[in-house]
Amino acid sequence: MNKNSSICKMQFSQKNTNTISKIMWGIVLRSRIERTIPFHSFHLRHYSSSHSQLPNYVHANLLKNGTFGELSVTNYVLSLYIKSKDLVCAFQVFDEMLDRDVRSWTMIISGLVQVGSCRMALDMFTDMHKEGIVPNHFTFSSVLKCCSTLNEVRMGKSVHGWIVCNGVFVDTALENSVLDFYVKCGSFDSAKLYFELMTDKDIVSWNIMINAYMQIGDMETALGVFRRLPVKDASSWNTIIRGHLQNDNYGIAMELLYEMVKSGTALSKETFSIAFGLVASLTALDLGMQIHGRLLRSGIHHDGFLRNSLVDFYSKCGEMEKASFVYQGFPKCNASDRCSKNNNKSLPHSFSQSLVTGYVQNGKLQEALKMFTTMVTDRFEVDKFTLTSIVTGCANAGLLELGQLIHAQIVKAGQPFDIFLSSSMIDMYAKCGELDDAWSIFRETKVRNTVLWTSVISGYGLHGRGRDAIQMFNWMLAEGIKPNEISFVGLLTACSHAGLLNEGMHYFMVMKEEFGIKPQVEHFTCMVDLFGRSGRLDGIKDFISKNKISNVASVWRSFLSSCRIHKNIEMAKWVSDKLFELEPPTAGSYILLSNTCASGDKWDDVAQVRGLMKDMGLTKHPGQSWIQLKNQVHSFVMGDRSHPEEAAIYSYLSELIQRLKEIGYSTEANIVMQDVEEEQKELLLAFHSEKLAIAYALMKTSTGSPIRIMKNLRVCTDCHSFMKCTSLLLEREIVVRDLRRFHHFKHGHCSCGDYW
DNA sequence: TTAGGGTTAG
Secondary structure, three states, X not given: OOOOOOOOOOOOOHHHHHHHHHHOOOOOEOOOOOOOOOHHHHHHHHXXXXXXXXXXXXXXXXXXXXXXXXXXXXXXHHHHHHHOOOHHHHHHHHHHOOOOOHHHHHHHHHHHHHOOOHHHHHHHHHHHHHOOOOOOHHHHHHHHHHHHHOOOHXXXXXXXXXXXXXXXXXXXXXXXXXXXXXXXXXXXXXXXXXXXXXXXXXXXXXXXXXXXXXXXXXXXXXXHHHHHOOOOOHHHHHHHHHXXXXXXXXXXXXXXXXXXXXXXXXXXXXXXHHHHHHHHHOOOHHHHHHHHHHHHHHOOOOOHHHHHHHHHHHHHOOOHHHHHHHHHOOOOOOHHHHHOOOOOOOOOOOOOHHHHHHHHHOOOHHHHHHHHHHHHHOOOOEOHHHHHHHHHHHXXXXXXXXXXXXHHHHHHOOOOOOHHHHHHHHHHHHHOOOHHHHHHHHHHOOOOOHHHHHHHHHHHHHOOOHHHHHHHHHHHHHOOOOOOHHHHHHHHHHHHHHOOHHHHHHHHHXXXXXXXXXXXXXXXXXXXXXXXXXXXXXHHHHHHHHOOOOOOHHHHHHHHHXXXXXXXXXXXXXXXXXXXXXXXOOHHHHHHHHHHHHHOOOHHHHHHHHHHHHHOOOOXXXXXXXXXXXXXXXXXXXXXXXXXXXXHHHHHHHHHHXXXXXXXXXXXXXXXXXXXXXXXXXXXXHOOHHHHHHHHHHHHOOOOOOEEEEEOOOOOHHHHHHHHHHHHHOOOOEEEEOOOOEEEEEOOEEOOOOOO
């Protein structure tokens, strides 16, 4: 359950508007490492703590005393640079070498593999071949790793064939590389056969095979092999624990971790990383903190990778203060470092990109944007994980322009979209009202999974395009993609928003019977909503009793909402009694009841409900609307007079309402919660936040351009009618995102068909 | 041979 998924999560202020506009000036994207990318950027990215000044010192001295230039000496300097992962200097040396042997080439290739630049390593391998240098077993080891990383199955097999046919010297390390290649490329049978034929199996060979069984989901055999190992090293433990963690066997993973600690095997960096992943999945804060303590005692807590694991763990447990505290300990660099030639050396760990993600996941978008902005303005590279998180934040807060900017920068950088980024982009465009753009991304994404399809189905649902959502759902099935429970929430919501009762009932049955998905609270609530919107209040009663869900509060809340839509006061009272048996009354429930009574002019009841609310100290969450104009977010609340142009806004609004009345708009005063005089009711209605936002948008935008508004609550009947009339009178398209869905107003009609 | 983080709903 995602507790941060409500559409309107943050309140906008001038402060974060500035943040957003700063971001507009540029985004540094992580680029693919190819030959065209200047080497310094890759140096920046892959610098590791193992770096020291030693290679430069040795290099300088050798140059000074004139011994630099001999092949063996140059190779030695090259090896120092490779060990310290200083590929820039390594390439400088390599390029200047007059003579290069197999060791020179192999070192540069393995250096590239170490920093993850496999494509380039393969290019170097080709160049080496062209120069007539014969590869050795070290070269082949690196090349096979590239093949498995890049999933170059054919090439890997050819390399293996070449090794066999040419009688290359094969040691256990190379055999392990071949074995690992077959495992990583999913050729399990080949791996198994090769393993059986291996003459000298070491612990690495066994670890690779344990990993292979894990990959094919054969946990039992993997565990059996692991148990039979006479000597287990940290990798054996890490592999088996990680495998269980990835297969959601948290209990066994935890038991194995305890066993590893008891066995006395020293916990490696990898073990800690896996352990934090485990406690993060279980949101086991106390246990995680104990492991954190152990890490501090181990003395390896300065590792950047591990810090990010820790940040992630605390974020997943909702402990952002602790996550931020861990981040505070990250090595920092100052501005002069960044400007100097040899700067960039402490950069990669100075920012925790995991922290940005944590902020987004915990609904703290302001903090996330603040950190993101600093990264961008300081020209740090932003990786795809962070970008995906920021796009998700844009989706939740409706920051279309920032989302668009990120999209544009990714395209400009030639960065490929992966399925995570595509899904969040689709979601962002859908939640920001740009369904066509969401569709374009979807169309351009060639490999589609359930989440991607669900994003687009839900997007159509959000805009009331129920039939399109159904069409997409069927298309998804035709492409052989299986829907999950979230896909059905999206589909049923789409049916509900479009009033497609029969279709909704059909898919509810399909979900259970064809896909074996047990309905959850969310699905039941969708169905109750669907019956309610269709006016089938008695149908809801039957549905609740048939499905034995009378103990689910959200179902009764939805029922109460339907009573308000259909102005059924008696039913509303009965439903609210049921609801209050399950959960203490909330302001929201009381407001629903009070509005239902008000809609039937039952003012005594309204007064009683509001009296109860007052006695219990319950206050209504204020309605808030906002618009974005020229990189500025303008926020309005009901009756708010804090805007610098408030006098002009209120005057414009009063004038507009007078003109709207001439074409038939009448204030539906009965929805106001207080039994006040008619004139006063009208006044109150006139000040609803969305009306203020629309008035301001009309004042500030050119004729004919569409207006986009976001609101933190549902749109009230009167404002809905106001927007329909405005769209007709001023020939303006008005797009409103409310708490649940979109309304597109055009020529006096709304896309929701007055059914929301 | 083994390590972290990103997507979809209500």
